[in-house]
Amino acid sequence: MAIRDILVYPDPRLKQVAEPVERFDAELRELVHDLEQTMDAGPGAVGIAAPQIGSCRRVIIIDVSSRPKLKNHGRLYLVNPEIIHWEGLETGREGCLSVPDYTGNVVRAQRIRVSALDPHGRPLELDMEGFEARALQHEVDHLDGLLFLDRLVSRRHDLFKRKTYQARKDKP
Amino acid sequence: MAHWYMLTVVGADRPGIVARISQCLYQAGCNLGEASMIRLGGNFTIMLMIQTAQPRRQLEQALRPVTEELALSLHLDPIEGHLHEHRQPDVRITVFGADRSGIVAQVSGALAEAGLDILELESSVAGSRQHPLYIMQLEGVATRGIEALRQALAEELPQDIDVRIEPIDTLVG
Numbered sequence A: 001m002a003i004r005d006i007l008v009y010p011d012p013r014l015k016q017v018a019e020p021v022e023r024f025d026a027e028l029r030e031l032v033h034d035l036e037q038t039m040d041a042g043p044g045a046v047g048i049a050a051p052q053i054g055s056c057r058r059v060i061i062i063d064v065s066s067r068p069k070l071k072n073h074g075r076l077y078l079v080n081p082e083i084i085h086w087e088g089l090e091t092g093r094e095g096c097l098s099v100p101d102y103t104g105n106v107v108r109a110q111r112i113r114v115s116a117l118d119p120h121g122r123p124l125e126l127d128m129e130g131f132e133a134r135a136l137q138h139e140v141d142h143l144d145g146l147l148f149l150d151r152l153v154s155r156r157h158d159l160f161k162r163k164t165y166q167a168r169k170d171k172p
Numbered sequence B: 001m002a003h004w005y006m007l008t009v010v011g012a013d014r015p016g017i018v019a020r021i022s023q024c025l026y027q028a029g030c031n032l033g034e035a036s037m038i039r040l041g042g043n044f045t046i047m048l049m050i051q052t053a054q055p056r057r058q059l060e061q062a063l064r065p066v067t068e069e070l071a072l073s074l075h076l077d078p079i080e081g082h083l084h085e086h087r088q089p090d091v092r093i094t095v096f097g098a099d100r101s102g103i104v105a106q107v108s109g110a111l112a113e114a115g116l117d118i119l120e121l122e123s124s125v126a127g128s129r130q131h132p133l134y135i136m137q138l139e140g141v142a143t144r145g146i147e148a149l150r151q152a153l154a155e156e157l158p159q160d161i162d163v164r165i166e167p168i169d170t171l172v173g
């Protein structure tokens, strides 16, 4: 168990679509533990995805509890997360542990419903909004080989054209 | 040894300015840094960091055919250049109202006094000739908090100017 190196763009492993987790064993627990240690060691990240530490698995952690005024579920360890419903669009600023020294505006769904498994394989369903929903969408993108750079909108204007919003890829 | 310069280019807007200038710099072996290129009132303007070991004269000479052909005026100033040192803004301010002299001075004066470091400012004059509308968007760091900015603007701004102040909470994940 250890803090692992964070892969940095243009590492090709960040562009791969991660594999669903099938076994809820010691190896998965170790991955979750490493992810958590690596996230906590970094500078103020509110989420991390397994591909960022070089593991091609559909595992993420998100935690926006550092913003106590915002609605949130605390620290979430999510395996095979899927967004099953989304509503509304909102522009916000994002950066990424894998893209140092750059931030940009990205359009995300305002409210989402997520289905996932916990690290023991028990099913979860969560409703999220705002910053927490944004964090989840950012991390799920990592599982699909996408970075926020793939979704940048103009830096200068917070207005946006809805038509330019790329539909989320269908999950395998 | 390579030095950083700030290249400033201004001229009547026409197709091909960016392509021609950047090709010329590439052929002269320059590295490009951060840039801002924007059309202002029918002019095209470029502010571009370039890094090169060449003396300034030589670089100006290399650019001359392009600047003469496209009627561009050009400045090249040695600068102390640093990359990978972006400061992240934590506030975005939008100001709009009927255009009149003094808006920028009033707003930026009040904001500076309340602790705002401006990182980026973009403004435009919209509306019509009879009724011009001034719009300004800026991003910066509120060194004394956003509330201080709100108060300063509430106290000092005339009623006919609209201001929106929004925090920027950057998500890192």
Ligand SMILES: [Zn+2]
Pocket (backbone or CB within 6 Å): A095, A096, A097, A098, A138, A142, B172, B173
């Ligand atoms: Zn990321």
